[in-house]
Amino acid sequence: MALAIIIMAAGKGTRMQSELPKVLHQANGHPLIDYVLDTAIALDPAKIVLIVGHQAELVKEATARYGVTAALQEPQLGTGHAVMQAEAHLSDFDGEVLILSGDAPLVNPETLHELIAFHRSRNGAATVLTAELDDPTGYGRIIRQQNSDGVLKIVEQKDASKEELAVREINSGVYVFNAKLLFDALGRINTNNAQKEYYLTDVFGICFQSGKRVNAFKTANPHEILGINTPEQLMDAEQLLMNINEA
Numbered sequence: 001m002a003l004a005i006i007i008m009a010a011g012k013g014t015r016m017q018s019e020l021p022k023v024l025h026q027a028n029g030h031p032l033i034d035y036v037l038d039t040a041i042a043l044d045p046a047k048i049v050l051i052v053g054h055q056a057e058l059v060k061e062a063t064a065r066y067g068v069t070a071a072l073q074e075p076q077l078g079t080g081h082a083v084m085q086a087e088a089h090l091s092d093f094d095g096e097v098l099i100l101s102g103d104a105p106l107v108n109p110e111t112l113h114e115l116i117a118f119h120r121s122r123n124g125a126a127t128v129l130t131a132e133l134d135d136p137t138g139y140g141r142i143i144r145q146q147n148s149d150g151v152l153k154i155v156e157q158k159d160a161s162k163e164e165l166a167v168r169e170i171n172s173g174v175y176v177f178n179a180k181l182l183f184d185a186l187g188r189i190n191t192n193n194a195q196k197e198y199y200l201t202d203v204f205g206i207c208f209q210s211g212k213r214v215n216a217f218k219t220a221n222p223h224e225i226l227g228i229n230t231p232e233q234l235m236d237a238e239q240l241l242m243n244i245n246e247a
Contacts, residue, residue, distance in 0.1 A: 010053025
């Protein structure tokens, strides 16, 4: 089965307190996006589509040596809208789509190999990479079917019940989809929400409504899924990356 990878790299990163696109902030002398692109290339995909938006030309110039396809998200209307921009570049693609975040440099290629193998072995429509955190505050929770790899629902913290808030398994934002199902479902989501944006996670709601199975694969290393939104988180990531390089 062929693999395509979509990398989300359109965000401004307001909390980084800088005009520089978030994915171009450096960790140990390298832009965050370099770590993600190196990981993506290690998976030997048929195609990599980089979603650019804020200061798009700067991001394209910084990543030109990788030879990936850039797709412009303008205006930026949410995560679902970002992935929609890749559809034209994958119109003739028949396989699986892995979605990564350009501001999450710690995810390991081996973990992604395992995620993809797990997805293929379970014959589901989609698979979510998850992690268990001591403090899951701020993350969407994974509500599993009882004693199962299957996901019952993914609930955002603001919408979670008291029982759901006690769940420590969280959504990493890394997903594997059947390509046709992904883009069909994206065509059915809407902006009927407080932010008036297209949410990628609404695709899972489409899967659940149509009786399609969504599975969860939990990484043993919760640090892998950490994204970077603040200068403090960038400092933490630098230390973790140094630890990986020294191992």
